[in-house]
Amino acid sequence: MRLTVAGAGAWGTALAITFCARHHTTLWARDAHAARRLATIRENQRYLPGCRLPEALNIEADFSAAIAETDLLILAVPLAGLRPLLRRLRDLHYAGPLLWVCKGLESETACLPHQIVNEELAGTGASGDGRYGVLSGPSFAQEVARGLPTALTLAANTLAFAQQTAAVLHSPHLRIYANSDLVGAEVGGAVKNVIAIAAGISDGLGFGHNARAALITRGLAEIARLGMALGGQPETFMGLTGMGDLLLTCTGDLSRNRRVGLALAAGKKLPEILADLGHVAEGVNTAQALIRLAERLAVEMPITQAVDAILNHDKPAVDTVAQLLQRNPKTEAL
Numbered sequence: 001m002r003l004t005v006a007g008a009g010a011w012g013t014a015l016a017i018t019f020c021a022r023h024h025t026t027l028w029a030r031d032a033h034a035a036r037r038l039a040t041i042r043e044n045q046r047y048l049p050g051c052r053l054p055e056a057l058n059i060e061a062d063f064s065a066a067i068a069e070t071d072l073l074i075l076a077v078p079l080a081g082l083r084p085l086l087r088r089l090r091d092l093h094y095a096g097p098l099l100w101v102c103k104g105l106e107s108e109t110a111c112l113p114h115q116i117v118n119e120e121l122a123g124t125g126a127s128g129d130g131r132y133g134v135l136s137g138p139s140f141a142q143e144v145a146r147g148l149p150t151a152l153t154l155a156a157n158t159l160a161f162a163q164q165t166a167a168v169l170h171s172p173h174l175r176i177y178a179n180s181d182l183v184g185a186e187v188g189g190a191v192k193n194v195i196a197i198a199a200g201i202s203d204g205l206g207f208g209h210n211a212r213a214a215l216i217t218r219g220l221a222e223i224a225r226l227g228m229a230l231g232g233q234p235e236t237f238m239g240l241t242g243m244g245d246l247l248l249t250c251t252g253d254l255s256r257n258r259r260v261g262l263a264l265a266a267g268k269k270l271p272e273i274l275a276d277l278g279h280v281a282e283g284v285n286t287a288q289a290l291i292r293l294a295e296r297l298a299v300e301m302p303i304t305q306a307v308d309a310i311l312n313h314d315k316p317a318v319d320t321v322a323q324l325l326q327r328n329p330k331t332e333a334l
């Protein structure tokens with residue numbers, strides 16, 4: 001099969017390295033200079049240093065050439081780049097199957113990725129016959145690129161497409177489970193990044209393992225409450241895109257979102273943290289959009305609210321997370 005991965009950041013590069021072992025794979029980089037470097041040096045020194053790009057991987061800087069003959073297109077840009085890329089696809093009359101891997105809510109609209117896809121590709125073949133979905137779950141790019149065992153979920157609006165495409169992409173090191181709960185998978189991926197910022201702050205402040213376990217557990221309740229209000233299925237939140245990704249991102253120091261939290265706890269300011277990070281940390285843009293969405297749906301999300309207060313309203317991290325962990329007791333329920 002011919003695959004195109006559009007977006008040469010850490011995740012797009014790791015997926016392209018993995019898929020090119022079994023499929024004719026093209027990696028599109030939007031910057032022509034970066035594409036030339038990838039093609040000659042055979043390493044993504046900026047986003048995924050230390051991982052060799054196999055000779056079989058084709059690098060392309062021209063977007064229309066990259067998608068011209070593909071059988072499956074995988075969009076691997078950050079959420080902020082999703083809508084502009086979909087508009088390019090619409091202009092190029094792309095009508096083939098489509099996956100995306102971004103995790104978050106659009107800042108301006110609070111839309112989930114599939115809602116953006118529906119808006120931008122309405123009436124085209126890609127969305128019209130239901131051949132699209134999200135690939136998500138607990139996965140650090142560096143580990144996937146090294147071939148370490150990883151399990152993901154491919155959630156699509158039709159189970160048939162999810163199953164067919166999961167079977168094509170599945171390999172011994174990258175297990176892919178099919179699911180038809182697009183909403184549940186995307187809500188898990190969006191909220192876990194915000195909870196990971198809270199976990200990073202808590203750990204950075206030395207609040208201990210008990211506090212982190214409490215944040216993870218109550219974070220899962222926030223995912224489930226919001227997800228069910230949007231029509232997601234409860235079992236999805238217990239799966240790879242829910243509990244699985246939440247656990248990984250809250251506990252693994254490879255997480256950029258967790259590292260944002262650790263740096264906030266150390267007293268650093270957000271612009272400096274993001275400049276040092278050099279990668280996207282989707283929880284930063286998603287927190288405020290989540291608050292707007294949760295208010296609209298009357299869903300309680302106290303951890304998300306605390307993170308938003310720290311990120312966007314200059315509230316001190318130490319007081320805000322301490323207050324969160326000292327809230328009045330209530331009945332344990334979703």
Ligand SMILES: NC(=O)c1ccc[n+]([C@@H]2O[C@H](COP(=O)([O-])OP(=O)(O)OC[C@H]3O[C@@H](n4cnc5c(N)ncnc54)[C@H](O)[C@@H]3O)[C@@H](O)[C@H]2O)c1
Nearest residue numbers: 008009010011012077078079081102103139140141279280
């Ligand atoms: N890195 C991971 O381990 C990982 C794993 C699973 C999912 N994801 C998700 O994948 C998405 C991409 O993450 P990443 O790790 O590759 O980010 P990254 O910061 O490593 O790289 C971002 C890439 O996107 C490009 N880009 C930025 N804005 C763009 C735009 N408007 N249009 C086109 N390209 C644009 C950048 O040039 C860069 O190549 C995020 O939503 C992230 O949450 C990442």
Ligand SMILES: O=P(O)(O)OC[C@H](O)CO
Nearest residue numbers: 137138139254255256257
């Ligand atoms: O590095 P993060 O925090 O963006 O997390 C990467 C992946 O989403 C983990 O599944």
